[in-house]
Amino acid sequence: MDETVNSRILGLGHHLPERVVTNHDLTELMDTSEEWIEQRTGIRERRFIRGETSGAELGERAARQALRSAGIAAEDLDLIILGSLSPDVDFPGTASFLQRNLGVRGMPVIDVRNQCSGFVYMLAVADQWIRTGGARHVLVVGAEIHSTGIDLSTLGREVAVIFGDGAGAAVLGPEPDPRRGILSTHLHSEGRYAEKLIVEVPSSRVRPRITEDMLDQTGWRGATSSSTPSRAFPRSYGRRSRTTATPPPTWTS
Amino acid sequence: MTHRHHADEGHGPSDLAREAALPALTGAGLEPADVDLIVFATMTPDVAFPGSGCYLQDKLGCRTVGALDVRAQCAGFLFALATADRFVRGGAAGCVLVACAEVHSTALDYSPSAAAVTPYFGDGAGAVVLGAARTPGVLAAVLHSDPDGLERFWCEFPASRHYPARMDREAYRAGRHYYRLDAAAVHPQARAALAGVTHEVLDCAGVAADRVALFLVHYLDARVACAAAEAAHLPRERVVATAERAGHIAAAGIPIALADALAAGRVGKGDLVCCAAFGAGMSWGGVLLRL
Numbered sequence: 001m002d003e004t005v006n007s008r009i010l011g012l013g014h015h016l017p018e019r020v021v022t023n024h025d026l027t028e029l030m031d032t033s034e035e036w037i038e039q040r041t042g043i044r045e046r047r048f049i050r051g052e053t054s055g056a057e058l059g060e061r062a063a064r065q066a067l068r069s070a071g072i073a074a075e076d077l078d079l080i081i082l083g084s085l086s087p088d089v090d091f092p093g094t095a096s097f098l099q100r101n102l103g104v105r106g107m108p109v110i111d112v113r114n115q116c117s118g119f120v121y122m123l124a125v126a127d128q129w130i131r132t133g134g135a136r137h138v139l140v141v142g143a144e145i146h147s148t149g150i151d152l153s154t155l156g157r158e159v160a161v162i163f164g165d166g167a168g169a170a171v172l173g174p175e176p177d178p179r180r181g182i183l184s185t186h187l188h189s190e191g192r193y194a195e196k197l198i199v200e201v202p203s204s205r206v207r208p209r210i211t212e213d214m215l216d217q218t219g220w221r222g223a224t225s226s227s228t229p230s231r232a233f234p235r236s237y238g239r240r241s242r243t244t245a246t247p248p249p250t251w252t253s
Numbered sequence: 254m255t256h257r258h259h260a261d262e263g264h265g266p267s268d269l270a271r272e273a274a275l276p277a278l279t280g281a282g283l284e285p286a287d288v289d290l291i292v293f294a295t296m297t298p299d300v301a302f303p304g305s306g307c308y309l310q311d312k313l314g315c316r317t318v319g320a321l322d323v324r325a326q327c328a329g330f331l332f333a334l335a336t337a338d339r340f341v342r343g344g345a346a347g348c349v350l351v352a353c354a355e356v357h358s359t360a361l362d363y364s365p366s367a368a369a370v371t372p373y374f375g376d377g378a379g380a381v382v383l384g385a386a387r388t389p390g391v392l393a394a395v396l397h398s399d400p401d402g403l404e405r406f407w408c409e410f411p412a413s414r415h416y417p418a419r420m421d422r423e424a425y426r427a428g429r430h431y432y433r434l435d436a437a438a439v440h441p442q443a444r445a446a447l448a449g450v451t452h453e454v455l456d457c458a459g460v461a462a463d464r465v466a467l468f469l470v471h472y473l474d475a476r477v478a479c480a481a482a483e484a485a486h487l488p489r490e491r492v493v494a495t496a497e498r499a500g501h502i503a504a505a506g507i508p509i510a511l512a513d514a515l516a517a518g519r520v521g522k523g524d525l526v527c528c529a530a531f532g533a534g535m536s537w538g539g540v541l542l543r544l
Binding site: 049050051052053055056057080084085086088089090091092093095096097099100105106107108109110111112113114115121124125128129131132134144145146147148161169175185186187188189190191192194198199200201202203204205206207208209210212214215216217218219220231232 | 306536
């Protein structure tokens, strides 16, 4: 076997739920306009699940496609990494459910929770495992079901309009050619801005973590008072997160 | 176990991890500014998102280095350690801080119906600092997951897959946001896996059990951990069941036990330490370390 120098993406896959939610659809749920959403986010439509669907199910569809395009059987995976900020259950991680859906066992699975940069973090992790010979074939899956955890009322309009559901997957393997594959990885974090874009609840630093007060009949209480958004839904503060966490309109036009 | 610790009100895993990370860095002769990568393992994050690693980066005053947050439940430390080892081995990071912390106490059911689950869990943090060395310190790492029966040990809610809302009053009233453990099914699985993986990691490193100075066996029930050590024919006087000290602290249990053993002079530089862990997922593993 040639000496492994890099890791390379051998196959890709993705899956989006069928239900398309346009900006116009959102105007029926909240006080906003199609123009406002598109101007502020560059987004025209997103997908939401319809009925009970798990991140592991979306991830499985994406993963099977990636495995097929890589020509790798799920049994031949040495490591499965799943990134999500909307896990299927509290614990264990969604990767365990994905492993079951793929019908395999034995290889380690791990969840990475690095939010929107999760895929880049996962690629870096997979790359290190492969280039040091610790794993040969690694499945990396990003899977999100945001729609069950966003405030689709007017109070949540600044943030809820950004998020959609879906999954993407990549299968990585060793690459002997130093000019191909993952050439370099760089990871960063800056926790002083951690609460600029946040879902606070449930929080292990709050005792007890979940109370009945946080809930109404249909889910997380939309607001603790008429003017205070719920801490269980994503919130963003100030211009920083709006300008850095969402692409400018020109990206999609 | 006789007692466990509960975090102060308002303290999250990143607060506990800071207290563990600072002495770990000092012990390594390093400062927060020397850290090239943080790997944070927890199953009880400070907030739903972002991850606790981001908070720790700020609380320690590290540079804007990567803060990788991983979830592998009770085996989190071994999964994080093996991943950190890959970053050091490949030269991607000179110094990796592996921080593990749990605040279980805010999630537990304190009603009589949870009397068989809640007493197991404690809060706490442990940290190790990894750096490049001429001779390897992580001699072998063996990691496994098997999702069969994973609902026997899990916490279902909040659940993003629950439509239309990931948490609701019905789930709350049914207590589906509390930890559930089917001990009768999971204990035997843990015992077999822990015994098996201990020998697997020793075989992988080509090291005989009698050369190992300390076996850290990590499972929420210390009696099951001891039974696993017995099944693996490990010398009783060199086995520590991590949950004995202060309950089951999931990702943090092994680094806490390791720090205890070092502080007590039970192990020292050059000694071999074999760690095995089993937990939800089901995920388990073994790592053989040379200190």
